[in-house]
Amino acid sequence: MVENNVFDISALNVWYGEKQVLKDINIEIKANCVTALIGPSGCGKSTFLRCLNRMNDFIPEFHLEGKIINNGTDLYAQKIDPIEIRRDIGMVFQKPNPFPKSVYKNITFGLNIFGVKDTEKLDKIVEDSLRKAALWDEVKDDLNRSALSFSGGQQQRLCIARAIAVNPKVILFDEPCSALDPIATGKIEDLITELKKDYTVVIVTHNMQQAARISDFTGFFMLGELAEFDKTKKIFTDPSNKVTEDYITGRFG
Amino acid sequence: MNTEETFDVKPIGRLFAVLSYFTKINLAGLMKNFSRKKAYDKGIKGILFLCASLSILTTIGIISVLIFETVEFFKEVHILDFLFDSQWTPLFYEKHFGIMSLLCGTILVTLIAMLVAIPLGILSAVYLNEYAGERFRSIAKPVLEILAGIPTVVYGYFALFFVTPLLQKVVPGLSGFNALSPGIVMGIMILPMISSLSEDAMRAVPKSLREGAYAMGATKMQVAFRVVIPAATSGIVSSFILGMSRAIGETMIVTIASGQMPRLTFDPRVPIETITAYIVQVSLGDTPVGTIEYNTIFAAGMTLFIFTFTLSIFSHWLKKRFREEYS
Known part of the structure; x- marks a missing residue:
């Protein structure tokens, strides 16, 4: 495993208006690994995730200090176009959000907006992405059916396929299984483990077992601070911080 | 013994109980039904x-x-004359009853109005919904809706005395009464309706869809035109149909500014007459009740009714069709 850093984050502070939601976060996220972010609700883990692809830009009160270096580029430098950033850093959301279009059009959406028109190429990418998302066998005969006619778990895998289709380097998952049943959750977890061969994965989750099962590194957020960040095994067996231990053993949160 | 209990029994209830006992009829139950x-x-x-x-x-x-x-x-009047005669002259000595020339006027003005209102309506809805800040939107939308509150007679004079002279400087051969000017003004009149309803439809598109598109590197414009508008199609289309029905039925603007000359033409520069304007013309004049001239307005009204009725059925069909496709 090549262990270079995809993200180098230093002295990251974030405010929504007057309220500081992230305090002095320093973290390194390694390539081709699954990094899980856990912590109680409102601890800032989703905010942190959304800093990584500048999805927080849409919040008018949002204000950030510090540096997020992605493969040598400072994401919040003046000359950076957030749209370019998001092409490299894909995202899968809490609730499956396929477009109300056909499966095929969902996958090709990203390519269409970049101006890819070659049908043969599009067909190939659709198949590849759906295969990578372990969805191909279920939908290959229904590519023209509306994405909304599939189950929640299938929709979520479709969203993953849609993110893969534009060939990002990183995929961010924001509680991707919280709206799914255990079987669908299992499939998504298998998929995420599979995805780290090709992509760097950062996942926010409320489910500690999930973090333990699929991640290589775990960050524990507490009241806007990164209370602990280490190898997942270490966090779950021998946490160095008392708060982390209390949280993962279920004493609060 | 509990004294409170005795106080709780209401005298009327007791009376009923006694009466029931003697008459063997459940009076309390009956009273309940007539409560x-x-x-x-x-x-x-x-x-x-x-x-x-x-x-x-x-x-x-x-x-x-x-x-x-x-x-x-x-x-x-024979129905074939009504449908295929090219002239409408019921008030003249030589009478012709070809509804097509009136219908043509109605369609022409409506078409011009829609050409103005649809693009402007959609673009202003996109602007208000995707680009404008919350503060601007909260001011602009009510102002836009005030346009809908202006009396149509004001629009009519606006068309006749302001827009027509202005257009005459640009459009060669534009006569004082024409279809173009009332068409444009009518477009402005229905613009707020279309933009406001379309904006509501776009607003109803879930935020998660927008986020999904942004997360793939879509620009604001791509999100608006490729995600939001397609997802809001059913609402947007019904706003068009509503605007169109309004334009077809609109009376005052065309009565004032389009002339009163039924004519089978699609030339927007010359005077025409719409169905509604004709009905006004006859209603205002001294046409005796029961004559054929008088009856023409009902035939014309019927035509108008069939037209808008078909349109509303069409809009229902469209809505259903798009809903099936998009959800």
């Missing part, structure tokens, strides 16, 4: 039903008058 609350409920229900049936009865009344007078009309 005040029940009667009140029934009364309200009756009043509401009356209100609802009143509007339905009115509709039935209007339609039956339309049909009755239209039948009278067609006793004297």
